Amino acid sequence: MNPASNLILVGPMGAGKTCIGKRLAERFGLRLLDADREIEQRTGASVAAIFEHEGEAGFRARESAVLAELLADDGLLLATGGGAVLAEDNRRLLRERGYVVQLLVSVEQQLERLALDRSRPLLARGDREQVLQQLALTRAPLYAQVADLRFDTGAMSAADAALKLALELDLHWRRPPPSSSVSGVNA
Numbered sequence: 326m327n328p329a330s331n332l333i334l335v336g337p338m339g340a341g342k343t344c345i346g347k348r349l350a351e352r353f354g355l356r357l358l359d360a361d362r363e364i365e366q367r368t369g370a371s372v373a374a375i376f377e378h379e380g381e382a383g384f385r386a387r388e389s390a391v392l393a394e395l396l397a398d399d400g401l402l403l404a405t406g407g408g409a410v411l412a413e414d415n416r417r418l419l420r421e422r423g424y425v426v427q428l429l430v431s432v433e434q435q436l437e438r439l440a441l442d443r444s445r446p447l448l449a450r451g452d453r454e455q456v457l458q459q460l461a462l463t464r465a466p467l468y469a470q471v472a473d474l475r476f477d478t479g480a481m482s483a484a485d486a487a488l489k490l491a492l493e494l495d496l497h498w499r500r501p502p503p504s505s506s507v508s509g510v511n512a
């Protein structure tokens with residue numbers, strides 16, 4: 326949706342949604358929310374523990390509920406989890422409630438960035454490269470369905486990626502005017 330007051334980051338694990346999101350939130354004066362952290366806070370358990378005890382279906386149900394709750398608000402920078410686009414209702418919500426940026430990353434870069442990571446349960450399911458390739462195949466079209474803008478995080482640092490993406494957003498993201506100017510009332 327454009328104009329939109331929320332900025333939403335989607336994309337695969339290791340694309341940089343969480344760490345680029347932090348920098349963009351500061352740059353644009355948005356309230357930073359990370360869907361995974363919000364799920365963990367509400368559940369009192371880690372993402373890995375939720376997968377272990379409730380299965381992926383249990384995690385997805387929690388994820389959908391949290392996305393709906395968080396996106397009732399405005400002025401957010403929402404870093405989603407990589408599977409947030411799986412449910413059609415989630416995709417509709419993301420499109421309706423924000424300007425959606427799809428972060429692109431190659432499987433090679435994912436493998437490098439996540440080499441030491443033990444917190445992502447989907448990466449513990451077998452050969453990491455095969456898992457990531459399979460996820461990329463099935464999910465790339467879903468990210469594309471919701472994206473207003475695509476941004477390749479490529480071979481640059483997270484800090485540089487955030488700076489470059491901010492410049493792109495300055496060009497393309499139309500934010501609604503502050504509510505005071507909409508109503509014509511000045512404090």
Ligand SMILES: Nc1ncnc2c1ncn2[C@@H]1O[C@H](COP(=O)(O)OP(=O)(O)O)[C@@H](O)[C@H]1O
Nearest residue numbers: 338339340341342343344438478481482483486
């Ligand atoms: N553009 C980048 N270049 C190098 N490392 C990155 C980049 N973006 C993210 N990282 C690193 O990759 C890891 C995963 O990033 P994260 O923001 O958690 O990804 P996501 O939330 O999309 O899964 C972190 O260690 C982060 O520092």
Ligand SMILES: O=C(O)C1=C[C@@H](OP(=O)(O)O)[C@@H](O)[C@H](O)C1
Nearest residue numbers: 337338339361406407408445446
């Ligand atoms: O791709 C996925 O299905 C997942 C990605 C993770 O978030 P990040 O994309 O922030 O790593 C987290 O939500 C969970 O491990 C499942």
Ligand SMILES: [Mg+2]
Nearest residue numbers: 342343405406
């Ligand atoms: Mg993340």
